Amino acid sequence: MWSLICLISLAFTPEVTSYSYGPPLGACARMFPKGHGVNSQTSVSPYEILVNATTYKPNDVIEITVNSTGLHDVTYFEGMMLQARRIACNVNDPTKSHGMFSVMAGDQFLTTMDCESNVKSAVVHMNHSKIESKVFYWKADFSSPVGHLVFRATVVKGKTTFWEKVYSPVIKDEASKAPLTICDSGADLVKIQSVFTMLSALILTMCITL
Structure with missing residues (x-):
């Protein structure tokens, strides 16, 4: 019976280790690099996300630029994960990324990831080069x-x-009259996932020590 519990726990434990060549699929919901073993910075971010359009309709393409601003003497980044999320609270699938991303042909730093079975729904790094700025694209597909x-x-x-x-x-969304306030949707889901992850990790630790 205990062996069965161990196997089930192993099957459903999200990946929490650090990856040299990009984040694992387990990072899609929370977008937090748990394998790094530290909390995120609380200061103002030295990075900015620029866009060439602030409205969209189906099939539009938006150019996105991620820059280092030089704040805190930070002049580069070595990794990233970016998704398109709905800003509204209390939505279905709050951690779902919408639309489809693409990167420049021959880009050796960025690639796309299929988060939650949505094709090319995230942009992520695939190595740890020091990058000052990157351009890629999003389509309202x-x-x-x-x-x-x-x-x-x-x-x-x-x-x-x-x-x-x-x-x-x-x-x-040109067709919507909803408020433009960003809601940190998915917070409750993330808390539930975090509790489940800790429980699974505890069970695995007990399995290893048996």
Whole structure:
């Protein structure tokens, strides 16, 4: 019976280790590099997300630039994960990333990731080069608008120094009259996932020591 519990726990424990070549799929919901073993920075982020449009309709393409601003003498980043999230509270699938991303042909630093089975729904790093600025693209590849969006990123300077919840300007759904306030949707889901992760890790530790 205990062996069965161990196997189930192993199957459902999210990946929490650090990855040299980009984040694991387990990082998609919270966008937090748990394998780094430290909390995120609480100071103002030295990174910015620039866009060439602040409204969208289906099939529009938006150019996105992630820059280091030089704040705190930070002039580069070594890793990142970026998604397009709805800004509204109390939405279905609050951690879902909408639309489809693409990177420049031949880009040796960035690639796309299929988060929650949504094709190319995130942009992530695939090595740890020191980068000052990167440009990539997002397409509203859906038939009807999904509401106001924001590009949200976690940007990593190094293993122990990173900033989460770095936001672009709001990308307005031209058909929506909803408020433009960014809500940290998915917070309750993240708490539930964190509790489950800790429980699974505890069970695995007990399994190893048996």
